[in-house]
Amino acid sequence: MRNFNRSLWLETTPITNYETFRGELKTDVAVIGAGIVGITTAYLLKKAGLRVTLLESNRICEGNTANTTAKITSLHDVFYTKITENYGKDSAAQYGLANEKAIQKIREIIEENKIDCDFKEQINVIYTLLEENLPMLHEEVRVARSLGLPARFIEESSLPFDIKGGVCFDNQAQFHPRKYLLALAEKIEGGDCHIFENSRVVDLENEDKGYKVITKEGTVYASNVVVATHFPIFDRYGLYFAKMHAERSYALGITAPDFPLDGMYKSYENPARSFRTQEANGNQYIILGGEGHRTGEKEDTQECYNNLFEYAKVIYDGKFDLHFKWSAQDMMPLDDIPYIGQYGKSTEGLYVATGFKKWGMSSSMVAAMIITDEIMGKINEHRDIFSARRFELAPSIMELGGNVKEATKNIIAARLNNTTKTLEDLKLGEGTHIIYKGEKVGAYKDEEGRVYIVDIVCKHLGCELHFNDAEKSWDCPCHGSRYTIRGEIIEAPTTEPIKLIQL
Ligand SMILES: Cc1cc2nc3c(=O)[nH]c(=O)nc-3n(C[C@H](O)[C@H](O)[C@H](O)COP(=O)(O)OP(=O)(O)OC[C@H]3O[C@@H](n4cnc5c(N)ncnc54)[C@H](O)[C@@H]3O)c2cc1C
Ligand code: FES
The missing domain is CATH 3.30.9.10 (D-Amino Acid Oxidase, subunit A, domain 2)
Incomplete structure (x- = not known):
């Protein structure tokens, strides 16, 4: 079989080239993540007359939406x-x-x-x-x-x-998702609305009337924030890592x-x-x-x-x-219903849309419509069934998904030197855990014999990463963060790369 892992959607559309965000900016709504959720929501918010800033860590619409079946x-x-x-x-x-x-x-x-x-x-x-x-x-x-x-x-x-x-x-x-979303993005950019690429959001702080959204090279001050990063990146609210x-x-x-x-x-x-x-x-x-x-x-x-x-x-x-x-990949919620709406109990003005269980084309529009209504102060008649906060009153339900148990198992595993393999055992094209200088690490040897060694502990919540042979990446079983063989981020919720260890 030929070895090329790029979707039909990516292969038949041009790459985009929006600026990187630097400095400071005030906006009505900061939307974090430019997949189908982020782009659709930003589009509806702009149509509603708001100033919108869309911040994407990579290029727009190159994440899971670019690899869907649509x-x-x-x-x-x-x-x-x-x-x-x-x-x-x-x-x-x-x-x-x-x-x-x-x-x-x-x-x-x-x-x-x-x-x-x-x-x-x-x-x-x-x-x-x-x-x-x-x-x-x-x-x-x-x-x-x-x-x-x-x-x-x-x-x-x-x-x-x-x-x-x-x-x-x-x-x-059915449609071609990138043709649709690249066209929508063109409608967003302009006037008081902006799209920034290569602008990873790394933190969020509460302000008097809104939020400070902190990227690698700047700060956006926004009255409202929509987290559209696929897996939500802020762990202190909402308990998404358990849901x-x-x-x-x-x-x-x-x-x-x-x-x-x-x-x-x-x-x-x-x-x-x-x-x-x-x-x-x-x-x-x-x-x-x-x-x-x-x-x-x-x-x-x-x-x-x-x-x-x-x-x-x-x-x-x-x-x-x-x-x-x-x-x-897509996010699987506990009860097969997406989480859409206010992010957590005490987070007025902070919204989330995730958990589409591989049906995100229509669900992302549901999310965009509900969140736009919320921000505009309207009650959306469909919002309750999707409420992102529906398990907050019954945390024990979250145990049903087994996500906490799975995370505990993988956090412990990351701390055990439970392999006897060493660098010498590594075959061409193989990625696995080895012991290197007394520590368990992740190592990959490419077909030319070059070796890449990385820290094996996920920067999100500390689970052990596993090698993904087909995509040549290090993937986290807990919440789906993914890293390249050099430790760079491929996929949220992590906002930090893992360390590439010098040989
Ligand atoms: C194989 C497969 C087939 C599917 N087929 C269908 C289908 O036929 N129909 C259907 O309805 N659904 C389908 N789905 C589901 C659908 O593709 C997803 O639900 C949807 O694409 C998710 O969109 P998203 O915007 O949430 O995520 P993404 O498209 O992944 O967008 C998230 C964006 O956030 C960015 N980001 C992450 N962290 C940060 C950060 N810190 N700062 C800034 N940006 C950040 C990412 O780079 C990315 O661009 C399928 C899913 C899979 C896995
Ligand atoms: S620990 Fe959460 S994604 Fe790795």
């Missing part, structure tokens, strides 16, 4: 039966209708701004290959319809194999002209298999996704790509070409 849908797995049981019919309807409104809002923004982003109306389907799952899927259709959602049951599809049945939502959509964990999954971009596909699909069964199409470079690509696992828990991540490739061989009878492969 299905825009309110069918988030088989979920409406569960949310109705857990929270009641009203809350379930709020969830579904908020996401349906979000899809409509994306449509309107694209039309209003004439954004050429390959937006296409589609069905979205969760299908099963097993007879025994049919009653569950029928029930999901019944519940979803009773909530006013566009659900129906299907027995056939354009997938290259027979399905037993599926939950199908009509009037859903979420990160899960990675993988995608291949292939062509298989003998097997035309129409619609968007995901399997009900695990390992998950996801399908959609995308036109680019004169080709009709099929994006095949799946193989999710907790970030940092699996070292042989190359196996995930290999499994998808082998699966493609079977279903396309070997008649396909591989053009792209990429991976990303």
